[in-house]
Amino acid sequence: MLIIKTVDELKDVLFRVKSSGKIVGFVPTMGALHAGHLSLLEKAKSENNVLVCSIFVNPIQFNNKQDLEKYPRNVEKDINYIEDLVDILFLPSEEEVFPSAPTEKFDFGKLESVLEGKYRPGHFNGVATIVKRLFDWIKPEKAYFGEKDYQQLVIIRELVRQFNLPVQIVACPTVREPGGLAISSRNARLSPEEYKIAPCIYQILLSLPPKTTLSVSELKQYAISEIEKIKEFKLEYLEIVNAKTLQPITNFDDAEKVICCVALYLGEVRLIDNIFLKK
Numbered sequence: 039m040l041i042i043k044t045v046d047e048l049k050d051v052l053f054r055v056k057s058s059g060k061i062v063g064f065v066p067t068m069g070a071l072h073a074g075h076l077s078l079l080e081k082a083k084s085e086n087n088v089l090v091c092s093i094f095v096n097p098i099q100f101n102n103k104q105d106l107e108k109y110p111r112n113v114e115k116d117i118n119y120i121e122d123l124v125d126i127l128f129l130p131s132e133e134e135v136f137p138s139a140p141t142e143k144f145d146f147g148k149l150e151s152v153l154e155g156k157y158r159p160g161h162f163n164g165v166a167t168i169v170k171r172l173f174d175w176i177k178p179e180k181a182y183f184g185e186k187d188y189q190q191l192v193i194i195r196e197l198v199r200q201f202n203l204p205v206q207i208v209a210c211p212t213v214r215e216p217g218g219l220a221i222s223s224r225n226a227r228l229s230p231e232e233y234k235i236a237p238c239i240y241q242i243l244l245s246l247p248p249k250t251t252l253s254v255s256e257l258k259q260y261a262i263s264e265i266e267k268i269k270e271f272k273l274e275y276l277e278i279v280n281a282k283t284l285q286p287i288t289n290f291d292d293a294e295k296v297i298c299c300v301a302l303y304l305g306e307v308r309l310i311d312n313i314f315l316k317k
């Protein structure tokens with residue numbers, strides 16, 4: 039695995055890779071790598087000639103300073119974890135990515151005013167800024183994103199559409215622990231007690247689809263009441279939305295695909311998850 043820290047070297051190496059006709063797959067990450075990241079990397083490895091992974095904890099996508107400070111970082115461990123799989127690891131410093139304060143302003147319309155976007159102002163502008171820069175430098179044929187961050191996936195697709203970027207976005211299913219908890223770098227911050235409670239999120243989401251005899255609003259109320267039964271959960275939002283537009287629906291017939299998205303606090307840790315109710 040070649041570790042590259044500067045944009046110039048990255049462009050240089052990839053220019054040579056592409057000149058030899060090789061197809062480049064790309065997986066952007068913020069490190070603290072786990073089985074979820076690994077699933078994206080393995081899929082990318084199997085579909086491309088050269089696999090590029092980036093590790094960069096992007097400060098401008100954190101709207102909460104504490105969350106940024108507490109974000110787990112362990113580059114040595116990450117390198118060991120992926121060195122036999124990844125061809126090129128891009129590991130830039132903050133100065134390399136943002137030599138001056140970034141000024142990009144994106145407009146994702148209604149896609150960013152709901153769900154995560156509603157509670158994390160500026161988050162998706164920060165995500166789009168880094169992903170657009172990485173795409174411009176790496177110019178991958180395919181880039182891989184997890185369905186765990188479903189709104190992010192939809193917004194990246196919209197970014198690609200708006201700027202007509204020559205990259206195919208590949209969605210990868212959420213990887214879960216045996217009990218159902220969606221694997222996340224933030225799970226490491228859960229106490230042992232919280233860690234035992236956290237899988238209930240997915241168990242509640244799993245209990246939803248068979249109840250589609252209920253109306254959308256009844257199903258939403260049922261899901262919220264199940265979550266509120268667990269006193270350690272502090273619900274931020276639970277929405278049942280059109281999986282394409284991310285807008286709330288009134289009837290299941292209103293959308294071809296329907297997804298239920300949830301965000302809640304367990305202690306100090308903010309967890310998100312989702313489930314397709316219609317796919």
Ligand code: AMP
Pocket residue numbers: 066067068069073074075077078182183184185186187210211212213214220221222223
């Ligand atoms: P992050 O390092 O959290 O920015 O995540 C990098 C990529 O990995 C994003 O596309 C995430 O959606 C994806 N990802 C994170 N956790 C999981 C998971 N449990 N299953 C599938 N993909 C994931």
